[in-house]
Amino acid sequence: DTGVSQDPRHKITKRGQNVTFRCDPISEHNRLYWYRQTLGQGPEFLTYFQNEAQLEKSRLLSDRFSAERPKGSFSTLEIQRTEQGDSAMYLCASSLVNTIYFGEGSWLTVV
Amino acid sequence: AQKITQTQPGMFVQEKEAVTLDCTYDTSDQSYGLFWYKQPSSGEMIFLIYQGSYDEQNATEGRYSLNFQKARKSANLVISASQLGDSAMYFCAMREGLGSSGSARQLTFGSGTQLTVLP
Numbered sequence A: 001d002t003g004v005s006q007d008p009r010h011k012i013t014k015r016g017q018n019v020t021f022r023c024d025p026i027s028e029h030n031r032l033y034w035y036r037q038t039l040g041q042g043p044e045f046l047t048y049f050q051n052e053a054q055l056e057k058s059r060l061l062s063d064r065f066s067a068e069r070p071k072g073s074f075s076t077l078e079i080q081r082t083e084q085g086d087s088a089m090y091l092c093a094s095s096l097v098n099t100i101y102f103g104e105g106s107w108l109t110v111v
Numbered sequence B: 001a002q003k004i005t006q007t008q009p010g011m012f013v014q015e016k017e018a019v020t021l022d023c024t025y026d027t028s029d030q031s032y033g034l035f036w037y038k039q040p041s042s043g044e045m046i047f048l049i050y051q052g053s054y055d056e057q058n059a060t061e062g063r064y065s066l067n068f069q070k071a072r073k074s075a076n077l078v079i080s081a082s083q084l085g086d087s088a089m090y091f092c093a094m095r096e097g098l099g100s101s102g103s104a105r106q107l108t109f110g111s112g113t114q115l116t117v118l119p
Helices: none
Strands: A005-007 A011-012 A019-024 A031-037 A045-051 A054-057 A065-068 A074-080 A088-095 A101-104 A106-110 B010-014 B020-021 B032-037 B046-054 B064-069 B074-079 B086-098 B108-110 B113-118
Touching: A005 A088, A011 A019, A019 A088, A019 A106, A031 A074, A031 A101, A045 A065, A045 B108, A074 A088, A101 B046, B010 B020, B020 B113, B032 B064, B032 B074, B046 B064, B046 B074, B074 B086
Parallel strands: A011 A106, B010 B113
Antiparallel strands: A005 A019, A019 A074, A031 A045, A031 A088, A045 A054, A065 A074, A088 A101, A088 A106, B020 B074, B032 B046, B032 B086, B064 B074, B086 B108, B086 B113
16 A cells, blocks of 8 residues: 555543654655544644655644654654543645645544 | 635435535635545545646546636536445645745645435
């Protein structure tokens, strides 16, 4: 499979715990994006990497959120001290030129 | 103002018939791209079709075509010969400021249209 892959697909965590999601983009795609989607809404942009550089961050990305792409390949999104409002699907996407391809998403439930 | 507006929260279509999902957009950029994605209940966002603002022809991909009317700022998705597997949420999205530098602005999504194909 050469699509965008995300892990884990589902995560249930207690409030206050830290969680980390991983994204492996399509090979050779230098651009990587993280989005968040809540039920009944379209995805909302969180952050964008070009190679290893994080070039853009949304105001939605609070101090508890951090994203990395250390070698310009896979990326991680960490949420510290999770809150119930963090419950959502976290989508990763990658692109080379214009078209952006998404992964299957990581569902987070904070209880 | 909303950048992407999808006015149909839900649509029903009979199997084998065609259906049009509406999308209007708002931008002051000259260079932009319009996308349609399909999201089944499993959650994956599946790319369907892309239209660049300078493309003179309407984009087509198999049973999907994009009715691009630049002056009206609309980019409706037409699905021909609907199948039961087409039942899903459909999102219209826009990427502004593509420009010659290839700057990778993020996608802005509409609120989606839930399509149900009836047997």
